[in-house]
Amino acid sequence: MTKPPAPKRYLPTSPFKAPPTPPPKQFALSDLVTHDMYGLGRVTGVEEGVAVLVDFGSTQQRILSPYTKMTKL
Template sequence: MTKPAAPKRHLPTSPFKEPVTPAPKHFAVGDQVTHDMYGLGRVTGIEDGIAALVDFSSAEIRILSPYAKMTKL
């Protein structure tokens, strides 16, 4: 088994900008959301920092953090 690769550090002499880490998204029960694949839904449950349970009317789906394809409306 191999160790995970360490993140690359930004060199101060680099001509490129330092990569920006986006702020983590936070959702609460009752929030109306949209998902790129499932469409419009409502958050019905939260597992802090792990996942959100979202009711998309056709199915209730567990969306894992960092919620890349989901946005709050």
């Protein structure tokens, strides 16, 4: 089993431009979301910039930022 490559680090003094960082994902109450592991859910709570509480029907989960496995529908 191989590991995925580590992301490249860019030094502030580098003459090459670092790729732009994507804006952080924002979620609001009652947003429909899908999660890679838990499936379809609805946002029931928001801790600004830290985590969101999502009701997936059979379970409630606190998903921490940066929400890489979760997308808004």
